[in-house]
Amino acid sequence: MSGRRRASRPSRRAPGRVGASRAARPRAASAQAASGRFVVLEGIDGAGTTTQARRLVDALRERGVDARLTAEPSAGPVGSLIRLALARRVVVADAAGSRPPGWATLALLFAADRLDHVEQEIAPALAAGAVVVCDRYDLSSLVYQSCTSPEGDGALPFVRAVNARALRPDLVFVLDVPPAVAAGRRAARGAPPELFERDSLQARLARGYARAEELVPGDRVVHVDGAQGVDEVFARLLEATLGVLSGADGPGGGAARRSRRR
Ligand SMILES: Nc1ncnc2c1ncn2[C@@H]1O[C@H](COP(=O)(O)OP(=O)(O)O)[C@@H](O)[C@H]1O
Numbered sequence: 001m002s003g004r005r006r007a008s009r010p011s012r013r014a015p016g017r018v019g020a021s022r023a024a025r026p027r028a029a030s031a032q033a034a035s036g037r038f039v040v041l042e043g044i045d046g047a048g049t050t051t052q053a054r055r056l057v058d059a060l061r062e063r064g065v066d067a068r069l070t071a072e073p074s075a076g077p078v079g080s081l082i083r084l085a086l087a088r089r090v091v092v093a094d095a096a097g098s099r100p101p102g103w104a105t106l107a108l109l110f111a112a113d114r115l116d117h118v119e120q121e122i123a124p125a126l127a128a129g130a131v132v133v134c135d136r137y138d139l140s141s142l143v144y145q146s147c148t149s150p151e152g153d154g155a156l157p158f159v160r161a162v163n164a165r166a167l168r169p170d171l172v173f174v175l176d177v178p179p180a181v182a183a184g185r186r187a188a189r190g191a192p193p194e195l196f197e198r199d200s201l202q203a204r205l206a207r208g209y210a211r212a213e214e215l216v217p218g219d220r221v222v223h224v225d226g227a228q229g230v231d232e233v234f235a236r237l238l239e240a241t242l243g244v245l246s247g248a249d250g251p252g253g254g255a256a257r258r259s260r261r262r
């Protein structure tokens with residue numbers, strides 16, 4: 001996968017719109033959140049989203065941009081509960097013992113955290129004109145919950161429905177990394193594996209991220225070869241982000257973006 005290059009699907013949407021690609025979505029937050037830019041980083045566990053989100057925010061700040069770093073699960077109350085669930089410290093007790101909450105329960109928790117996160121942090125920052133860089137967003141919900149549901153893609157309508165009011169990002173980076181590379185990075189990190197950090201699941205998640213454009217139709221998705229070194233990945237991210245900030249990749253930039261090799 002490391003040699004793969006894929007240009008993004010063009011987007012003509014105004015920044016920070018709610019559910020823009022899906023008809024009849026509520027747009028209550030759009031006016032409030034219209035002035036900043038909302039950038040999301042996605043990928044399997046060990047893809048490098050946390051590393052790159054930090055670097056991107058640092059680089060934007062060095063250029064005088066008001067950049068804010070945030071992540072999902074958020075630091076808020078529901079996000080804290082999700083982090084406990086990921087660490088296997090929130091379980092369902094049944095006759096067979098204890099097990100993690102089911103995929104639909106987790107989907108609801110992630111969606112609740114997301115709306116709280118948008119309301120509490122993301123929308124106000126965008127309204128203040130900031131660039132918000134978010135380590136994971138609703139593409140994670142679509143990929144992880146569908147890959148952990150026995151219904152597979154049958155889970156997607158439910159996940160979409162509960163995220164219908166989630167503000168749309170201006171730019172979604174997908175760091176594509178072979179599962180074996182990501183597994184090596186996670187092992188080097190040394191932390192105990194979280195709920196989703198199983199190699200068999202990670203391979204399915206990677207296939208889910210490979211079709212990100214189908215999962216978030218209308219969002220501006222940019223795939224980046226995340227198997228490269230940190231500096232090389234970062235250079236791609238910064239270039240694409242600055243393009244969006246300058247407007248060079250904005251309305252009218254879709255054709256150029258389609259032909260650009262990343
Ligand atoms: N491009 C890269 N090349 C080599 N190592 C990387 C790269 N990106 C991240 N890492 C390392 O891999 C580990 C996982 O990165 P991290 O950013 O935490 O991934 P994620 O947040 O996607 O799980 C970290 O130890 C990080 O330093």
Ligand SMILES: [Mg+2]
Binds near residue numbers: 049050051135
């Ligand atoms: Mg991370």
